[in-house]
Amino acid sequence: MGVLNPIRDLSDPPKRSFRTVLMGFLLGLGVGGFGGFFLGRTLPAEEPPAAAAVAAAEPAIAADGGSMDGEGPGEAADAGAEAAKDPLADRAIRLDIEIHGSLTASLATRMGSREADTLAAQVSRILVWWFDLRRDLLPGDRLQLLYEPVAGPGEFRVLALLFSSESRGITRRAYYFKSKDSAYGRYFDEQGQEIEKRLENSPIQEYEQITELMDASGRRHRGVDFKADVGTPIQAPFRAVVVRTNWQTRGNGNCLELRYLSSGVSALFLHLDEVLPEIRPGKVVEAGTPVARSGNTGRSTAPHLHYELHGPTGRLLNPFEFHPTVRRALEGDEREEFLRLRQRLDQSLSAGVN
Structure with a gap:
């Protein structure tokens, strides 16, 4: 596949702008006319902003490793394959x-x-x-x-x-x-x-990225945020009893608390789209049981699941230390x-x- 041709190298020095061109034009008129005017016009113009257009920095490389420069349509057909355009080349x-x-x-x-x-x-x-x-x-x-x-x-x-x-x-x-x-x-x-x-025994299987971890003290962020589309299934990580649903919804949004029966750890699931109707306080759910859908409710600026753990004494726990992990x-x-x-x-x- 082709070498990506970056849109623009932001490390490069800026090209001369239209103001430089105009100054060249005026200088040309002042010192002798057309020669100076031509010099002003031939200065390179400023490139567009970085996210606006692509500067083809190097020849694209065909999927088989050969250069695509200079190859006519007939030659490509004779080769028996059409070199595919790299979809990233126009954006990087x-x-x-x-x-x-x-x-x-x-x-x-x-x-x-x-x-x-x-x-x-x-x-x-x-x-x-x-x-x-x-x-x-x-x-x-x-x-x-x-x-x-x-x-x-x-x-x-x-x-x-x-x-x-x-x-x-x-x-x-x-x-x-x-x-x-x-x-x-x-x-x-x-x-x-x-x-x-x-996380092994994760509350969410399909998510795009972890956007925030719990900090060491829990003062700035008390849990883990999983970026996920609204409606993504949430499941009970371990066998648990439902403690409560939908409290302090102005900040938490739709929310759920489970207590894991084997450890006594309490788990909070915040900013949900919904808690499933059958998930009511006092109900015991097995590990892997669907309990909710992720959302963007309460004090939330983008769709995600906030997952927060507290030990039996109320001490805040880091999910990446409580759960086994894998890469x-x-x-x-x-x-x-x-x-x-x-x-x-x-x-x-x-x-x-x-």
Whole structure:
């Protein structure tokens, strides 16, 4: 498949603008007419904003590895196959920054503050599985990104990420990959292992991404947020009794509390679209029983499930410490497909970088 041609390398110096062209025109009139006017007109114009159009940086590579440049329609037909257009080639944006201050502040040196804030959130959801972002990002650390705009105002998807810290000798890579049989794409390391951990006995099987973890103290965020479409099934992770439903709905939205019978741990499920009608206080449900559907109710800004655990004494528990966890590894044809994609992403990520 083809090398991705980034939309624009945000590390490049800006091209000369229309103001430069106009100055050249006026200078030309003042010092001798047409020669100066022609010089002003031939200065390159400013490129469009990064998310607006594609700059074809390198020749596209056909699926068989050969260059598509100079191949006429007859030759393509004679070859017996039509080279497929890479759907990512028209959207990818490359960015190479050095960390100074926060991640958001570092990104804001290359883009508007709103875009930097949004992209920093996306990047943080990957880096958080490796680092404590409040203390582990050091001045001089380097971040290389390949990302694309997606549906929604100012939204982005990171396609590939390379983080390196020369002072600590650390390098981390992440690649976005969606197999044909998966509902959502995931981030994998260079070997094809998921970067996010998954909960075993999870309350939700199909979700796009974990968008927020519980912090160490629980002061800023008391549980785990799973980004999922409204209506995604929620199930009881363990055999449990229903404690209550739909309390403090202004903040919690539709909600459910279960108490796990084997451990005495209480589990809260917040911002639900609905609690299923048969799930009533006092009912005992077996592990895997559908109990609710995820939603976007209460104090919520996007569809997700908030999952929160409390021990028998009321102490807040981290779901990633209470549940066993696993990281999925790609295998067989799926892994081969991923490795081909990784090669393309690496080529585009490093293009033009010294």
